Amino acid sequence: xLFQQIVNGLALGAVYALIAxxxxxxxxxxxxxNFAHGEIYMIGAYLGILLLTFFTVVGLTQNHLLxxxxxxxxxxxxxxxxxxxxxxxxxxxxxxxxxxxxxLISAIGTSIFLQNYVMLTQGSADKVFPHILLPEPxxxxxxxxxxxxxxxxxxxxxxxxxxHIFVSKTRLxxxxxxxxxxxxxxxxxxxxxxxxxxxxxxxxxxxxxAAGVMVAMYYGLVNFFIGYVAGIKAFTAAVLGGxxxxxxxxxxxxxxxxxxxxxASYISSEYKDVFAFLILIGVLILRPGGLLGEKASEKV
Amino acid sequence: xxxxxxxxIPVWLGLLVQPFMGSEGALALAVVIFLGGLLWWTAIQVxxxxxxxxxxxxxxxxxxxxxxxLSGRKPSDRQRRVLTLTIxxxxxxxxxxxxxxxxxxxxxxxxxxxxxxxxxxxxxxxGLLDLGYISFYAIGAYSYALLSTRLGVSFWLALPLGGSxxxxxxxxxxxxxxxxxxDYLAIVTLGFVQIxxxxxxxxxxxxxxxxxxxxxxxxxxxxxxxxxxxxxxYLILAIVLLTVLAVDRLNRSRIGRAWIAIREDEVAAxxxxxxxxxxxxxxxxxxxIWAGVAGVFFAAKFAFVSxxxxxxxxxxxxxxxxxxxxxxSVPGVxxxxxxxxxxxxxxxxxxxxxMLVFGAVLVLMMIFRPQGLIGNPRRRVELQLQDQSQGIRTxxxxxxx
Numbered sequence: 001x002l003f004q005q006i007v008n009g010l011a012l013g014a015v016y017a018l019i020a021x022x023x024x025x026x027x028x029x030x031x032x033x034n035f036a037h038g039e040i041y042m043i044g045a046y047l048g049i050l051l052l053t054f055f056t057v058v059g060l061t062q063n064h065l066l067x068x069x070x071x072x073x074x075x076x077x078x079x080x081x082x083x084x085x086x087x088x089x090x091x092x093x094x095x096x097x098x099x100x101x102x103x104l105i106s107a108i109g110t111s112i113f114l115q116n117y118v119m120l121t122q123g124s125a126d127k128v129f130p131h132i133l134l135p136e137p138x139x140x141x142x143x144x145x146x147x148x149x150x151x152x153x154x155x156x157x158x159x160x161x162x163x164h165i166f167v168s169k170t171r172l173x174x175x176x177x178x179x180x181x182x183x184x185x186x187x188x189x190x191x192x193x194x195x196x197x198x199x200x201x202x203x204x205x206x207x208x209x210a211a212g213v214m215v216a217m218y219y220g221l222v223n224f225f226i227g228y229v230a231g232i233k234a235f236t237a238a239v240l241g242g243x244x245x246x247x248x249x250x251x252x253x254x255x256x257x258x259x260x261x262x263x264a265s266y267i268s269s270e271y272k273d274v275f276a277f278l279i280l281i282g283v284l285i286l287r288p289g290g291l292l293g294e295k296a297s298e299k300v
Numbered sequence: 301x302x303x304x305x306x307x308x309i310p311v312w313l314g315l316l317v318q319p320f321m322g323s324e325g326a327l328a329l330a331v332v333i334f335l336g337g338l339l340w341w342t343a344i345q346v347x348x349x350x351x352x353x354x355x356x357x358x359x360x361x362x363x364x365x366x367x368x369x370l371s372g373r374k375p376s377d378r379q380r381r382v383l384t385l386t387i388x389x390x391x392x393x394x395x396x397x398x399x400x401x402x403x404x405x406x407x408x409x410x411x412x413x414x415x416x417x418x419x420x421x422x423x424x425x426x427g428l429l430d431l432g433y434i435s436f437y438a439i440g441a442y443s444y445a446l447l448s449t450r451l452g453v454s455f456w457l458a459l460p461l462g463g464s465x466x467x468x469x470x471x472x473x474x475x476x477x478x479x480x481x482x483d484y485l486a487i488v489t490l491g492f493v494q495i496x497x498x499x500x501x502x503x504x505x506x507x508x509x510x511x512x513x514x515x516x517x518x519x520x521x522x523x524x525x526x527x528x529x530x531x532x533x534y535l536i537l538a539i540v541l542l543t544v545l546a547v548d549r550l551n552r553s554r555i556g557r558a559w560i561a562i563r564e565d566e567v568a569a570x571x572x573x574x575x576x577x578x579x580x581x582x583x584x585x586x587x588x589i590w591a592g593v594a595g596v597f598f599a600a601k602f603a604f605v606s607x608x609x610x611x612x613x614x615x616x617x618x619x620x621x622x623x624x625x626x627x628x629s630v631p632g633v634x635x636x637x638x639x640x641x642x643x644x645x646x647x648x649x650x651x652x653x654x655m656l657v658f659g660a661v662l663v664l665m666m667i668f669r670p671q672g673l674i675g676n677p678r679r680r681v682e683l684q685l686q687d688q689s690q691g692i693r694t695x696x697x698x699x700x701x
Contacts, residue, residue: 027483031483033483033486033487046319046320047319050319050320051319079316079319082312082315082316083316086312086313086316090663091663094667095666095667095670098666098670099670101423101429101623101627102666102670103666104429104483104486105619105620105623105662105665105666106662106663106666106667108616108619108620108662109620109658109659109660109661109662109663109666110659110663111659112616112655112656112658112659112662113656113659113660113663114659115655115659116653116655116656116659117320117656118320120652120653120656121317121320121321121325122320228612232490232494232612235487236487236491239484239487243483270498270501270502271498271502273494273495273498274494274495274498274499277491277492277494277495278495280487280488280491281476281488281491284480284484284488285476285479288479288480288484
């Protein structure tokens, strides 16, 4: 029972962590809560369903399951990246030097817009993920574990390792870190700030799309409002780990997933969201920078 | 290069929406955007080559003058008096000849005016981004619902009580968030909304869960019971007037100036002797009072409360009123609240599209008119002074520190 709940929590936490990475990276560079990021995740989930339905109609899924799943992830990622890019270009770039509330309101507006756009074009009813044949549950320590949970955890870990290598080893990753530290200075040493910001949005959107497709597979159905709650939770995870901090977002996501899963099964399922927020408030009061965040001293 | 945009943008957007709208929808959208762009381009070319006829020019100038007058750029005393009289007359007399539906919409608008003015204290004046403002509204509404159904407390007693309970919670939230700045504050207040919403939904013994509380007592004065829409209209009108008076006084007071100092630069404010701790908590408390009062009225008007009315989304709606109208400006915020409540009612035929439009309007406002419809006059003065002295570093466009 406990082990089962821990695995559930890790799978949930992996999804939160993937979304949280998008929040934390954008915040690290633009100091903006990208409220529309949850909507990108929702769009990713919808695209997963739409693409898999398409492949099933064409007949690809029946013959080559793994290939079609791979194409679903890839297609969803490409589309979400395009949405992320457009979002940044339309709603955020014109406001880069505005008062700091302006981009936040713009983000909220975009979030409302995207939710209603999906509702109007796809309807407000639940969208069902096409049935696919899955392998039998694997038994570990006498507990049956769903193949999907293992798949979610493994995929997320692979993506996170990939992100870590990208940020710490590549030239573009270095440019991102420099931009996060000091935008103006980075610009002076020849980094194309606009390009770095665009790349940040693309990476965040790709991770969110992966989370979206996996959640659609896991729960079997999605709706146009799933982005809102997931977005808030993921942002909570990002703050918990220390916003702007990439490993922090991963840690925060897993902690949040575990707290929710364990809290729901051992204390009260109705109040599971309350635990998450109470932990958040507690962390912010005792350690305002988050768990892995630096102790930020105020610049005067 | 320009030509590339005129073709590239429609194609890009068409491809983006294709999975959601289907090929025909995507094609239609692309064509519409392309034609729109073409029209825009033609309009620019025409306006460059053709001069406007004199009459239209004069008309535009007059309209501009009227807008400047309304937005508070030194109207003459006579203009001011005429404007005040017209508005007062319309607000007092017009409802007598309007139908109940319109009066209900106006009453709702009144509630939101009170909420927006209250939030304006926290966000517009003190500069604390509170996304959880609606919880105080909920606390006020449930206070009256419980006081009325359990203890039979009258509306008039509940009005200050509900306000005080909300203010108390405001103080608590203020103390909790004292050390947090900017976005952290936003996320904690957001968590606060979620917690209040969940408690209302799940604490069945007290709040009756998602079913809400029914049969809340109506306000009464002696034998006269407020029951028809018009009664509630005049009641909320009185509350709105009280709020406007109080907020306007606050804005001009020592406290109001201290809040603005905190908003512009907290460290500098502290250094010049402003007690930032006390004033920030005070901002939360004084903002929450009005949400509590509005909540009590809401419960009395509809005789029913349920958690559904107090979601994070409502918080955003109220915040958008403040931003749309102009942060820190009392007439602006009133206008913002009226627009956000009344416009969707007018556009009822396009009901399913109105939230789509609302989202887009928020984005466009931020890009093209971030100071709101009627900007805060004091802020404008600051802006002009700084423009003259320093050139570019103004409060509105300075780099985020």
